[in-house]
Amino acid sequence: MPELPEVETVARELRVLILGKTIQDIEAVWYKSFDNQSSIPISGQVIKKVGRKGKYLSLQLTRSALVIHLRMTGQLLYSTHFDYDNTHIRAKIRFNDTTELLFKDTRKFGRIYHVNDAGDILYKIGMDAIDPTLDVDLFKSLVKKSSVNIKSFLLAQNKIAGVGNIYADESLHRAGIHPASLSNKIPDVKLRNLHTHLLDILHTAIENMGSTISDYRDSYGNVGNNQRFFRVYQRTGEACLNCSMPISKVRIAGRGTHFCVKCQKVYN
DNA sequence: CTAATCACCTGAAGGC
DNA sequence: TGCCTTCAGGTGATTA
Incomplete structure (x- = not known):
């Protein structure tokens, strides 16, 4: 959750x-x-x-x-x-x-x-994803040091902490990067994009009190509102909101991974 | 170092 | 109704 x-x-x-x-x-x-x-x-x-x-x-x-x-x-x-x-x-x-x-x-x-x-x-956790000191340059250098696919990188808590399956898929879609892309093969411009969109998505989700799929509740027992704004997560087969192509789902890093074949380019 | 698989648990949903 | 399989916002250990 x-x-x-x-x-x-x-x-x-x-x-x-x-x-x-x-x-x-x-x-x-x-x-x-x-x-x-x-x-x-x-x-x-x-x-x-x-x-x-x-x-x-x-x-x-x-x-x-x-x-x-x-x-x-x-x-x-x-x-x-x-x-x-x-x-x-x-x-x-x-x-x-x-x-x-x-x-x-x-x-x-x-x-x-x-x-x-x-x-x-x-001590074993990496820098928090919305830590202001994690700027574009630091973000880019962390990603480029890694040879794993970008989805695995985003999920690795010892590198950048806080991103899970939902926000990994959502931010890669916004940035136009295929989740199977190799981290160290993604162009700088695209990484800059990813950093911007990741921060935007996380901050927006906080404003919306988080996303509730089934179990998540806040301390008052309330559900979140951010699930209404998903563009790929749990939208398998539905039209991409950018290009109308049906959203695909595959298994990457052992997790269900949602993406648009047309909008998200593979770098490897 | 990476990749894949299982383990930890419970419940919902879909197929037959 | 019931049985069986698969899947789920996560991560840690183990095995190639």
């Missing part, structure tokens, strides 16, 4: 909802969902800062940190009452004002890590 725009939406909401709250305790309803790697007690610690890097959320506490990845179906739902639906709730972060942050995760892939320092988890 959630890629950068969805996680950013949740991060912004959590800053309003839980910043400054004191944690009472954390209950691991499904044992694997909460991975406690620190001996520092959580109880009594205050949420000092809510951050995001790539698809990871980080909650800086007084003395330690919680790092959260929602994977495919994770949701962080803020609750002020106790009569909620417990289905698929895998962990509960309780605050001392009786409110809770519920970790709902149908497929159980998501994780809440408790670590001494958020860097213990985040």
